[in-house]
Structure formats: structure tokens, C-alpha cells
Amino acid sequence: MCDSKVNRCECVNKTFEQLKVYESFEAAQLATQCGTECEGCIPYIKLMFASNEYEFDIEDPRLSAYE
Numbered sequence: 001m002c003d004s005k006v007n008r009c010e011c012v013n014k015t016f017e018q019l020k021v022y023e024s025f026e027a028a029q030l031a032t033q034c035g036t037e038c039e040g041c042i043p044y045i046k047l048m049f050a051s052n053e054y055e056f057d058i059e060d061p062r063l064s065a066y067e
């Protein structure tokens, strides 16, 4: 199945829903190392904290604010 939605940090295998339990991007990163490998998920995780959504289109137009 082809799923083009982004809903996790692939490198540490944590879903955005799992990361949302932390207070902030920085706290989530400290606890799980999310965003420290390929770094591709960083704008999505920041958008997740800002929007309270857990999955995003790869080209969500809101990402530009977090790159």
C-alpha cells in the first residue's frame, strides 16, 4: 500500500502521536532523539506541535513556516 502521508519520525520510529505527549519539539527530541538523524521530519514535528494534527501531506503548505 502506498501511503504518502507523513506521520512519524522514520529514523527513531516514533509516530507524531507518540511524540505529542512531550511539551515541545525540544523536549520530544531530548527524550527520543527524533529529528537528529536525517532531520527530514523536523518541520513536520514542529507543525504537529503547532497544529495538534498527527499526519500531514508531504507538501503541506504550512511547512514553509518551520523549515
Ligand code: FES
Pocket: 008, 009, 010, 011, 012, 034, 035, 036, 037, 038, 039, 040, 041, 042
Ligand atoms: S525521519 Fe526523523 S530524523 Fe529522520
